[in-house]
Amino acid sequence: MPPEARRTQQKDAIREAFASEGRPLSPQEALESAQSRVPGLGIATVYRAIKRFLTDGTLVAVELPGATTRYELAGLGHHHHFCCRRCDRVYDVEGCPPRVAELTPDGFELEAHEIVLRGVCSGCSQTAATT
Amino acid sequence: MPPEARRTQQKDAIREAFASEGRPLSPQEALESAQSRVPGLGIATVYRAIKRFLTDGTLVAVELPGATTRYELAGLGHHHHFCCRRCDRVYDVEGCPPRVAELTPDGFELEAHEIVLRGVCSGCSQTAATT
DNA sequence: CATGTAATGATAACAACTTCTCATTATCCG
DNA sequence: CGGATAATGAGAAGTTGTTATCATTACATG
Numbered sequence: 001m002p003p004e005a006r007r008t009q010q011k012d013a014i015r016e017a018f019a020s021e022g023r024p025l026s027p028q029e030a031l032e033s034a035q036s037r038v039p040g041l042g043i044a045t046v047y048r049a050i051k052r053f054l055t056d057g058t059l060v061a062v063e064l065p066g067a068t069t070r071y072e073l074a075g076l077g078h079h080h081h082f083c084c085r086r087c088d089r090v091y092d093v094e095g096c097p098p099r100v101a102e103l104t105p106d107g108f109e110l111e112a113h114e115i116v117l118r119g120v121c122s123g124c125s126q127t128a129a130t131t
Numbered sequence: 132m133p134p135e136a137r138r139t140q141q142k143d144a145i146r147e148a149f150a151s152e153g154r155p156l157s158p159q160e161a162l163e164s165a166q167s168r169v170p171g172l173g174i175a176t177v178y179r180a181i182k183r184f185l186t187d188g189t190l191v192a193v194e195l196p197g198a199t200t201r202y203e204l205a206g207l208g209h210h211h212h213f214c215c216r217r218c219d220r221v222y223d224v225e226g227c228p229p230r231v232a233e234l235t236p237d238g239f240e241l242e243a244h245e246i247v248l249r250g251v252c253s254g255c256s257q258t259a260a261t262t
Numbered sequence: 263c264a265t266g267t268a269a270t271g272a273t274a275a276c277a278a279c280t281t282c283t284c285a286t287t288a289t290c291c292g
Numbered sequence: 293c294g295g296a297t298a299a300t301g302a303g304a305a306g307t308t309g310t311t312a313t314c315a316t317t318a319c320a321t322g
Contacts, residue, residue, distance in 0.1 A: 003267080003268060003269095004267095004268080004320095005268080005269095006267090006268055006269065006318085006319050006320070007319075007320095008268090008269060008270080008318075008319075009318095010269075010270070011269085027309085027310085028309095040270090040271075041270090041271085042270070042271040042272070043271090043272095043310095044270075044271065044272075044273090044310090044311080044312090045269080045270055045271070047309095047310060047311070048269080048270085048311090051310095051311095063196035063197035064196050065194035065195050065196055065245060065247075066194035066200070068308085068309065069197070069309090080234060082234075082235070082236065082239060082241075084239075085242070091236065091239075093234045093235070093236055094234070095233070095234050096234075097228045097229060097230045097231050097233070097234065098228060098229065098230065099228045099229065100228050100246065100248075102226070102228070103211060103213075103224045103225070103226050103227075103228065103246070103248060104213070104224070104248060104250070105213065105222065105224055105253070106253070107252075107253030107256060108213060108215075108222075108248075108250060108251065108252055108253055108256070109250045109251040109256055110248055110249075110250045111216070111249055111250035111251070112248075112249045112250070113246060113247065113248050113249065114196060114246070114247045114249070115231065115234070115244060115245070115246050115247075116196075116244065116245045116246075116247075117231075117234060117235060117239075117241055117243075117244050118241075118242055118243045118244065118245070119235070119239060119240045119241045119242035119243070120239065120240040120242070121238075121239055122236070122237070122238030122239050125238060125239070125240055134297080134298060134299095135290090135297095135298080136298080136299095137288080137289050137290070137297090137298055137299065138289075138290095139288075139289075139298090139299060139300080140288095141299075141300070142299090158279085158280085159279095171300090171301075172300090172301085173300070173301040173302065174280095174301090174302095175280090175281080175282085175300075175301065175302075175303090176299080176300055176301070178279095178280060178281070179281090179299080179300085182281095199278080199279070200279095263322100264321100264322090265320100265321090265322095266319105266320095266321095267318100267319090267320100268317105268318090268319075268320100269316105269317080269318075269319085270315105270316080270317070270318085271314105271315100271316090271317095272313100272314100272315100273312100273313085273314100274311105274312080274313075274314105275310105275311080275312070275313085276309100276310080276311070276312085277308100277309090277310080277311095278307100278308090278309095278310105279306100279307080279308090280305105280306080280307075280308105281304105281305080281306070281307090282303100282304080282305070282306080283302100283303090283304075283305090284301105284302100284303105284304105285300105285301100285302105286299105286300080286301090287298105287299080287300070287301095288297100288298085288299070288300085289296105289297090289298075289299085290295105290296095290297095290298095291294100291295095291296095292293100292294095292295095
């Protein structure tokens with residue numbers, strides 16, 4: 001049996017990072033966010049916490065093309081993602097277009113689908129000017 | 132100015148691999164396919180050829196969530212991809228569902244989108260039986 | 263509050279993929 | 293054909309992201 005988990009301010013800070021940011025975070029992003037609460041936090045602890053949160057169902061992995069894996073709180077239901085090419089942040093997007101399943105070639109069995117939108121987020125869009 | 136390119140049987144074999152397979156290939160897949168034409172072919176040569184083909188517009192990169200980058204012949208037009216979880220091969224799929232752009236959150240600027248279908252390809256589906 | 267032990271932080275070690283190095287080979291052009 | 297040099301193959305070396313090691317710290321319980 002696995003060792004009993006202890007509650008620590010580090011894990012609390014990491015969990016809180018995902019909850020407060022409200023978008024999928026990479027381990028590095030989670031580290032930076034959580035460090036505002038626990039300054040000395042190390043990246044190894046973030047990886048350990050994420051692994052534990054995946055196991056206990058707190059987080060789920062979000063894989064994106066050409067980017068490192070992000071993680072977000074579980075239980076959000078079916079949704080997709082938007083990647084900003086300026087800040088590299090990933091955002092959740094609601095909804096799902098109709099007829100996605102119709103793309104499936106004959107003889108293929110569709111089990112899941114993912115949609116990734118790309119562009120510039122509202123924050124970066126305002127800051128804009130330069131390309 | 133860059134050195135003048137020479138035509139070699141290795142590059143021909145690699146280009147032919149992409150043309151004959153008709154689907155996005157990883158460097159490793161391209162190597163295996165091209166080795167049927169040039170047995171001694173090395174992986175370094177495949178990487179060098181791909182880099183050159185990207186530069187001269189012969190190939191384009193296809194990035195997928197949680198998978199190594201694939202490459203395919205350029206000029207295929209807008210399309211999406213299907214990943215088989217059994218054989219890990221990637222296939223092109225025609226078409227594009229309507230209203231994808233409507234998912235974009237307010238204030239965000241959409242520039243592109245990608246759809247990845249997942250499941251089992253027709254080849255693996257027949258071989259099936261086991262899960 | 264004393265104690266057993268899970269958790270942490272820093273860093274080394276991994277793993278997967280890609281690029282570099284260099285001696286050798288092949289291509290191209292006069 | 294002969295020479296200049298681009299291309300190749302094999303393996304070393306880099307990258308980037310993740311996991312393991314280990315001495316130290318901090319939970320949590322009696």
